[in-house]
Amino acid sequence: MATPKTKDNLFLRRLPERPAARAPEALGAYPQVRMRRNRTDAWSRRLVAEARLAADDLVWPVFVQEAPGESAVAAMPGVVRYGLDTLIEAAGQAAEAGIPALALFPYYADDALKTADCAEAANPENLVCRAVRLLKENLPDLGVFCDVALDPYNSLGHDGLVADGCILNDETVEMLVRQSLAQAEAGCDVVAPSDMMDGRIGAIREGLDQAGFQDVKICAYSAKYASAFYGPFREAVGSGGALVGDKKTYQMDPANTDEALREVALDLQEGADMVMVKPGLPYLDVVRRVKDAFGVPTLVYNVSGEYAMLKAAAQQGWLDNDKVVMESLLAFKRAGADAILTYAAPEAAERLKAG
Numbered sequence: 353m354a355t356p357k358t359k360d361n362l363f364l365r366r367l368p369e370r371p372a373a374r375a376p377e378a379l380g381a382y383p384q385v386r387m388r389r390n391r392t393d394a395w396s397r398r399l400v401a402e403a404r405l406a407a408d409d410l411v412w413p414v415f416v417q418e419a420p421g422e423s424a425v426a427a428m429p430g431v432v433r434y435g436l437d438t439l440i441e442a443a444g445q446a447a448e449a450g451i452p453a454l455a456l457f458p459y460y461a462d463d464a465l466k467t468a469d470c471a472e473a474a475n476p477e478n479l480v481c482r483a484v485r486l487l488k489e490n491l492p493d494l495g496v497f498c499d500v501a502l503d504p505y506n507s508l509g510h511d512g513l514v515a516d517g518c519i520l521n522d523e524t525v526e527m528l529v530r531q532s533l534a535q536a537e538a539g540c541d542v543v544a545p546s547d548m549m550d551g552r553i554g555a556i557r558e559g560l561d562q563a564g565f566q567d568v569k570i571c572a573y574s575a576k577y578a579s580a581f582y583g584p585f586r587e588a589v590g591s592g593g594a595l596v597g598d599k600k601t602y603q604m605d606p607a608n609t610d611e612a613l614r615e616v617a618l619d620l621q622e623g624a625d626m627v628m629v630k631p632g633l634p635y636l637d638v639v640r641r642v643k644d645a646f647g648v649p650t651l652v653y654n655v656s657g658e659y660a661m662l663k664a665a666a667q668q669g670w671l672d673n674d675k676v677v678m679e680s681l682l683a684f685k686r687a688g689a690d691a692i693l694t695y696a697a698p699e700a701a702e703r704l705k706a707g
């Protein structure tokens with residue numbers, strides 16, 4: 353028996369796509385509906401929660417240094433760079449707290465290793481490669497991401513090779529392939545190109561496959577914006593002072609989101625296994641569009657400046673650190689991210705564990 357689709361039969365009427373245009377009657381009307389009923393009890397709030405955050409969603413970005421011990425990063429309270437002697441204990445604790453993977457970034461105090469040809473990036477014995485081997489020997493089940501970009505090794509602080517003030521795309525891509533191969537050889541699980549050169553994902557995939565590294569994953573920093581929120585990171589890796597000019601000729605313009613979809617589409621075509629949006633909190637709209645458009649594993653990078661903002665306000669007593677950190681991370685999940693790179697991963701994982 354066909355149900356007549358009249359105006360009186362609002363629940364059966366196909367609703368227009370835009371939620372704002374939905375007939376209010378179809379969603380219930382006062383006094384029958386009281387939105388606060390589901391919010392009354394902790395159990396019912398838990399039951400109807402749409403987004404959830406788990407330690408499983410976190411990737412911890414970790415800075416490594418040549419010197420033994422630890423050194424602090426001034427603009428990132430609570431974040432330290434680890435020497436290879438202290439790295440394993442810290443990584444072990446993160447694994448213990450349920451964090452699936454960490455992402456390595458090298459700090460080079462020694463300017464002698466920063467050159468115009470960025471040769472150290474592809475040195476199989478460089479700091480990152482040694483850190484990867486150590487991690488894989490001691491904590492084989494902890495995932496390891498390696499950043500693929502030339503900036504820590506570049507005397508000019510750029511992610512690409514520079515000639516006459518221009519960033520050379522294709523020459524840089526060749527170096528990035530060599531850097532990825534050194535990292536794969538060392539045993540990393542994921543190479544994560546953060547450089548924003550054109551065509552690098554396809555070239556890296558081909559290079560890895562030809563060398564027998566079919567199982568090494570690629571996480572593409574696909575929609576990476578030219579952002580001032582990276583400030584504290586550049587101090588942490590020691591590339592800030594070196595940077596000549598800015599990164600606007602390769603990183604994306606903060607005004608654009610259609611362009612982000614195109615970047616993601618290209619990286620997927622070229623073989624990316626996961627894509628990333630970066631920075632995070634000011635770009636949640638981009639996370640949502642990417643997730644909706646492609647439905648692929650979408651990571652978001654809660655970058656150094658975002659971390660620094662919350663820590664600074666918390667140190668002043670202006671914000672409640674624990675609450676704003678957890679709320680921010682949940683916001684990424686609500687926006688559609690599958691995983692979050694965050695310096696707050698260890699503290700968040702501990703809190704999630706404690707319940």
Ligand code: PBG
Nearest residue numbers: 501503546581582585655656657
């Ligand atoms: C460099 C790189 C940057 C970050 C990750 N990889 C900085 C940049 O592009 O200048 C930023 C991370 C952060 O701010 O936390 N390839």
